[in-house]
Each structure stands twice: as structure tokens, then as C-alpha cells.
Amino acid sequence: MTKTNQVDVLFVGGGPAGLSGAIKLKQLLNSRGRTERVAVIDKADKPGQHVLSGLVFEPQALTELIPDWRERKDPFVTRALGSEVQKDDTLFLTKSRAIKLPEWIVPPYLRHHGNLVLSGSEMVRWLVGEAEALGVRVYTGFAAVEVLYGESGVRGVRLGDKGLDREGNQQVNFVPGEAIEAKVTVFAEGSLGQLAEDVVKRKGLDSGSIHQIHSLGVKEVIKLPPDNPFGANHVVHTFGFPLADVFGGGTIYSLDKNTVAVALVLALDWKYADLNPQQELQVFKSHTYVRSILEGGEVIAYGAKTLPEGGYWALPHPYTDGALIVGDDAGFTDVRKLKGWHNAMRSGMLAAEAVLAAIERNDFSARTLKVYEDLLEASPVIADLKRGKNYRQMFTKGGTVYLGAPLSLIQGLIRRRIETEPDHKGMKRVHLARDYRGGYDRLSDVALSGTIHREEEPSHIRISDPAGCAGCLRDYGVHPCAYFCPADVYRFEDDELVLNPSNCVHCQTCRTKCPHQVIEWHVPEGGDGPKYKVM
Known part of the structure; x- marks a missing residue:
């Protein structure tokens, strides 16, 4: 029999939205002398291990959440305050040149002076400490796989089973997935969150919305020689090379004077059937300008994730009976800035205000929780998105x-x-036909993500219709998944698919980019996946 646990408010996802919401809610409850139980669950083994971001952060959101954070005497705050952007360059790259745009040409929303260059993984670890100090219970290694519904709406989630073999049989260490029930469940899974998708579909919350669309970001952290020319407090954004006909661009951010984060963001509606994003990052690094910065450097970390870019018109109604949706789960990324953390945090804080109102009324229906959508409409979150509707x-x-x-x-x-x-509908029978040479190959990069999955467990990736794979070869001349996966999960030997799910970094690119939509991605056992530390 499945064990059932009870909390008052459950946040599913321990990223910036979920943690900010839990912190704000506990602040509000504590100030009123209330003792409702607030919990956060996350599928990563440890806090921040599944978090990857740019991250050139607009700190106003953190100040709204923790007004005195700048006065804290701890290593994270010290590093954050020392990371303020002082040099901000935007460049157009041709194949051989880097043309710096004068500041007056760059739109204000693409300027970053005063922002902080942070590690998303590190910031999440710090937020967990803040949450726990307030009395929030944070549980890692808890992979929620199913939404639980009742007569009054969403009533919680069920965790995945542990200890199954590859065929799904129980092993001696089998532990059945427990149920966690709550008066309000706040979904904060991040981009392509499957539980929130289930709620949106079942409750019809996307009625009138356009299709959500996404980009993929692939990122390396590189240790540079002490005499490198890039320096600290410096950010660079590029567009053009290597793919002028794909929305996105490159970024180079200094994490400290000898460490940079290099990334390439590509819209997932690309037409090329043989586009390999991890290798396109290597092409970006081969540009004369980028190569001069990275010369003598060593890649020390790698990862990939998607981000929602449909904007205002793609937003679902983010509330229903017993549940709210926050952050990238709802699609609050500001596509003009290619930033989402400030909006994710603010959406979590606004959700907390709505939950408090529901607690005080003892009414957790959609009628009461609708105040969350009203608060969003009056907030900078929606104002941001409205400015970039199309x-x-x-x-x-x-x-x-x-x-x-x-x-x-x-x-x-x-x-x-x-x-x-x-x-996936953007894909055509068009080939880049790149001769990828130089840089790191996918498997070398994947090894630096720290990703790991228990070898004996059932595969969390399945093909619903194997005929679809044959159809790809017929329709596109290649097997696109063998290229678009940034972790080399899909390989073909004599046109037979060989899955390597243990390589997976949980970006879910495959689920949205597979042209025949036959790839099924399911959340694996809790604790599996990448082990990001500085991403």
C-alpha cells in the first residue's frame, strides 16, 4: 500500500521559483504566528544539481524576497556582490570578424550593467539554507511522477518507485513511491515540467493560448590561464555566427577572473535535421574572437537545458482548484532578455501571497486562488512579457x-x-553537413556534467512507435535525434536505435524536437541525473 504524507503547502521543484515561493510563504506565515507546514521536493540528489542558467541576474527580485541579503556575511553573498557587471559587450559575429555594437544601438533590455553574474546551482544552495532557517522542509531525491486529483481538484503528487530492475520487477531494495497530499500544490518544475503540463491539459488551462515554444542552451564552464585577456565582471553577448538563421546567440560570462561560462542558445524550431547543438558550441568556440579569449583554457563543467520562449500569448491560466503554476513551468521567461530568474522568483513570491489568502479563508478553490493571476497581471512579470508579446x-x-x-x-x-x-514542426529535409572537428565531443562533455543513472533501473526514455524512427530516416535522410540530443543518448547502429539513457542530462530536448513525436521521456528515479555544481 502506498504511504501518504500530509503537508499544508507543497512546492514541486527546488529551483528559484519554488524556493522563493516557499521562503515568502513561510515569512508571511511566521509573521502571523501561523504554523502551517510548507515543503519543497526536488528530484535532484542534492540542492542545485539540476539547475543550469546563464545567469546574469537582476538582483531586485532577491532584494524583494530578502531585503537584507546584501548585509549577509557569507561566501555566496561575498561572491555575488563582487560579480557586478562592469564591462558589457554585444557583438555581431561573421565567419571571421567580431563587430562590437556601440552602446546606443543596443536596446536597454539587452544592457546588463548592475546585474550580477552568478552560478544558478550555487544560488539555489544558498536559497535552500534561507528556506530551512525559516522552517521550510526541503527534500531532495524526491521525484514526483504523477499528479493526484480528488473531487476538489489537485490534492498532491505521487513519487516514483525506487528499486525496480530494467524489466520493472521489484528488487530486494524496492521502495514504493509515496503520496504527498497538500491543501495547495505549487508546480515549479522548470521548463517542460510534465506534472504542470498534465494539470494544464486536464483542466483546460491553455484554452486560447498559442503553442509554447522553446530554445535549448548548451553551456561549458572553462578555467582560463591567470594571464587571460577576458578578466572579471565582464559579459559578452553575440549573434550571427555560427547560425545566422536560427534565433539565439552566444554568451561569455566571467564567473571570476580566471573562469568563464560559455554558452550557445538555439531556438528549437531549427530546420536542420543534422544540427548537433553541443558541436555547434564547439564551432562557436572556434571563432577567432572567442578562441582568443579561451586560449589555454580547460573545460571543467558542461550541461544543457531548455527554456520557454512563447511569451505572453503562450501563458496558461496558472491556477486551478488546489494548485498554482510558477516560473518556467508557466512560461515566464522574458524572451527579449533571455532571462527568467527574476520572473521565476517574483512569480513564486506572488503565489505565496495567493496561498496565504487561501489559508486564511480556508478555501483552496480556483475561485480563491485566482488572486494569483490578478497579482501577476499587476506585477513586473506580466509587464515584462507584454513588452515582448511577439x-x-x-x-x-x-x-x-x-x-x-x-x-x-x-x-x-x-x-x-x-x-x-x-x-518539431520546424524540421525539414535540410542538412548543415558540418564537418565537426576540434573542441570537445559530446561524450567528453557529458562526463563533465556528472550525470549518472542507476544502470539496473528501467529506462526513463522509451520509443512509443519504433516505426517512427524508420520514418525519420525516410523523411529527413538522417535520424535527427542522433544529432539534436546534447548528451548523445540516441545512437544508431545499422539503422537500429541504441539508447544510452544513462547519459541523459534531463533537458528534454528529445521530447519537444522529435519530428514524429515518438520519444517518451519520463522522470527517472529520484537522485538520478546531472550533478551540476557551478552551472
């Missing part, structure tokens, strides 16, 4: 950076919404 869509209409970038700057003049299609 930003990504206009770029896609332009086809290349040369037309798409100017169109994106005037998208605010178009009042009607521009429809989107699912990411």
Missing part, C-alpha cells in the same frame, strides 16, 4: 538574423497575437 515570433518570420533582429525590435507595434507551431 518578439520571438517576429524573429522567426524574418528567417535570419539580418531581417529577424530588426523585425523583433518593432514587434510591439503589432497588437494581434502571432501564432506559433510546435518546435
